[in-house]
Amino acid sequence: MTRHKISLEEFHRMVEAGVFPEDMRLELVEGDLVEMSPIGKRHAAKVNRLLALLLPLLQSGKALISPQNPLVVGESELYPDLALLKPRPDFYEERLPEASDALLVVEVADTTLRYDLGTKLPLYARAGVPEVWVVDLEGGRVLVHRKPQGEAYEEVEALGPGEVLEFMGVEVPVEALL
Numbered sequence: 001m002t003r004h005k006i007s008l009e010e011f012h013r014m015v016e017a018g019v020f021p022e023d024m025r026l027e028l029v030e031g032d033l034v035e036m037s038p039i040g041k042r043h044a045a046k047v048n049r050l051l052a053l054l055l056p057l058l059q060s061g062k063a064l065i066s067p068q069n070p071l072v073v074g075e076s077e078l079y080p081d082l083a084l085l086k087p088r089p090d091f092y093e094e095r096l097p098e099a100s101d102a103l104l105v106v107e108v109a110d111t112t113l114r115y116d117l118g119t120k121l122p123l124y125a126r127a128g129v130p131e132v133w134v135v136d137l138e139g140g141r142v143l144v145h146r147k148p149q150g151e152a153y154e155e156v157e158a159l160g161p162g163e164v165l166e167f168m169g170v171e172v173p174v175e176a177l178l
Contacts, residue, residue, distance in 0.1 A: 005031030008075055028077040029119060036079065039068075043110045046135060046177055047081050050106060053172050054084065061087055062168055063103055071105070072098045073127045078120060081135075082106040084167070099127030104167055108135045108177075117143075122151035133165065135177045142174050 006014075011028045020026060025036040039047075047067055057063040063084040070077050077096070084104040085097050092101075105124055107116040116134050124132050125148040132153070134143040141160045145153035159165060165172040 006033060007031070008072065008077060011077060025079070027079055028075075029123070030074075030076055037111055040110060042137065043081075043108050046108045046137070049176055050082055050108075050172070053176060054082075054167070054170060056170050057084060057168055063087060064091060066092075066097065070096050071102060072096050073123045073129070074099070076123055078123065080105045080120075081108045099124065099129050102129045104131045104133065105129050106133045106135065108137065110137045113138065121145065121153070125149070125153055126151050131167070137178065140178050142177055 006028060008028060011033075014020065025038070027034045027036055051065060051067055054063075054065055058065050064087055066083040066085050068079055068081055069083070071080055071083050082105070083097065083102050085092070085101045086103060088101075107120060109116045113134070113136055121132060121134070125145070128148050130146065130148065132145040134145070136143060141158045142165060144157045144159060144165065145155070146157075147154040159174045161175040161178065163174045165174060165177075
């Protein structure tokens with residue numbers, strides 16, 4: 001069996017040419033096309049709640065909030081549930097945001113915990129994303145990853161109900177995400 005790896009450039013040309021149906025959710029992971037799971041109501045509600053809680057960062061001009069939009073991570077194009085990006089006057093109209101533009105990435109894992117931790121997290125670390133939160137809905141915790149080193153994070157912390165996440169001066173109660 002022969003596999004053909006797709007480059008980021010080929011993937012973008014295919015998207016622009018309409019090769020994939022608009023409602024198909026795909027990520028490009030190191031040359032492989034990966035179909036993403038549909039988003040359920042619980043997952044969607046947690047992303048919406050997080051958007052509302054982080055809104056002060058957008059309003060203050062400290063960050064752009066990018067929900068479920070593309071983020072170029074090395075030779076991959078991932079769709080994190082939420083990314084806080086460095087502000088740009090063009091709101092990234094001239095180019096897609098890259099890992100170096102990310103201040104924080106959040107993945108909400110309802111059924112995708114193994115994929116988020118085993119596939120996406122090493123890519124984020126290798127690309128230097130400074131902080132990643134993985135909301136483990138089934139486990140009732142938020143895994144906070146900081147200080148990327150190689151394909152891992154030096155600092156990993158599991159927070160549960162009653163604890164508070166803090167990012168750029170905004171506090172997020174963990175139970176609000178669970």
